[in-house]
Amino acid sequence: MFRNTIRAETGRSANLEEERASPLFVRSVEKAMAVLSAFHQTEGPLTLSEVASRAGLDRSAAQRMVHTMRALGYISRDANGHGYVPGVSILDHTLDFLRLNPLVRQATPVLQELRTTVRERIDLSLFDDLRMVYAVRLQTKRQTFNASIVGHSVPTFCTSGGLAILARLPEDTARDLVARSDRRPFTPNTMTEIDEIMQAVEQTRAQGYALALNQILSGEIAMGFAILDSKGAPVAAIHIAGSLAEWTPEEFRARTAPLGQQAARALSKY
Template identity: 70%
Template sequence: MFRNTTRAEPGLRERTRQQRGDSLFVQSVERAMQVLSAFHYADGPLTLSDIAQRAGVDRSAAQRMVHTLRALGYIRRDADAHGFLPGIRILDHTLDALRLDPLVRRATPVLQELRRSVRERIDLSLFDDLRVVYAVRLQTKHQTLNSSLVGHSVPTFCTSGGWAILSKLPEDTVRGILERSDRTPFTPHTITDPEAILDKVAETRANGYSLALNQILIGEIAAGFPVLDTDGRPVAAVHIAASLADWTPEDYAARIVPLGQEAARAISQY
């Protein structure tokens, strides 16, 4: 069984009893976000019952939340009135998150220059525990929808950027991420054994970059480079992806890796 998803598992986000008991914590806001989050793994419009089940609220609460969010433009009816879809107003917040993020602002001109140099797909992903989330995507001409969308996410354990990030973390933290990850493979070549993944992380740490073959897509080669904050912690990764029909791993490493390393250093805050 292989996995095919547009969104990887972000990790545990359960609220503690202390958080829920905080006088400043607004539970109605939490429920509204649960309703919006119901669409995360949907492959089409959701009915009111679908939303209630996925959000973990009763149907009456879901109805009130959906009504309010529709009035505000955050949920809409689909064209055939079969259910509900996210509304256009959500895109306003996506824009705000990206344009105000100092890392994204600093990285974008560097990645644009990198794209002109290598002429392959360039991505910047942000580290989010069990997954990396793409915040900048500079494409080649032949790409799928998922590979072009900002917000698409993939697991940390089996991606070039994920290995690059893991290489900068303590081993006990890496093991914890692997233990909590859903390691269902994407392809017959996806590495899922924890010890084999640790070997890849160690190799990445020694080389200063990762090289992933056929991990998410058959025929894809991707190099990953860690991006660090001022404390030396990994916060993101630069990915450069191409086709194995166009490159041998040796030629790819020789041509692409030095440029990727230079870009990651330029984006990192040392």
């Protein structure tokens, strides 16, 4: 069975358990975030009972949280009165993250120039353990709703940007990340075996960029280029995506690889 690309898993549970033991950890804040996180995988409004179940809270606690966050604008009733949805105030925090993130600010003009040159979809994704989170998305002629949403995330193990990231990690670290991933396929061609994925990582390491075919979407070809911080650690990736109906892998590689590598070097601090 294949799955839809809605939101990839975060993989932070081990560190979270350690942090929960700290006297500085505020459980009420965790509960409030759990209520907001209840909407991550939903396809529509949630009832109060559904919010409670998804957040792991009893109904009374969920009701208090929802009431408080409705008053603050972080949750609202859906337009048809069928349940609750995230409120508009959440967008204020999205804006804060994007405008205060130095990489996003620096990358935007570089990516705009890259899109003008290659005339294909250009994305900037941020490395977050098991997932890559899109922070900039520049579309071209193929417009789809999911392909334009900032904050959408995809797994690290099978995406072009993720493979580019894995190739910059120590071998044991990369293998551990792949082993911890939910490797259910998105398409009939999605890589799911650890050794197969690590072979693709090794190839990516050798050539300096990743090439992914039919991994997240059937008929899609994508190139990935890692962006490094001042210590040489991978923190983000540039994705260039096209259609196999319009490009052969050889043509796409020849056209985009030099440009993508140049853009990634311009944004890297190492």
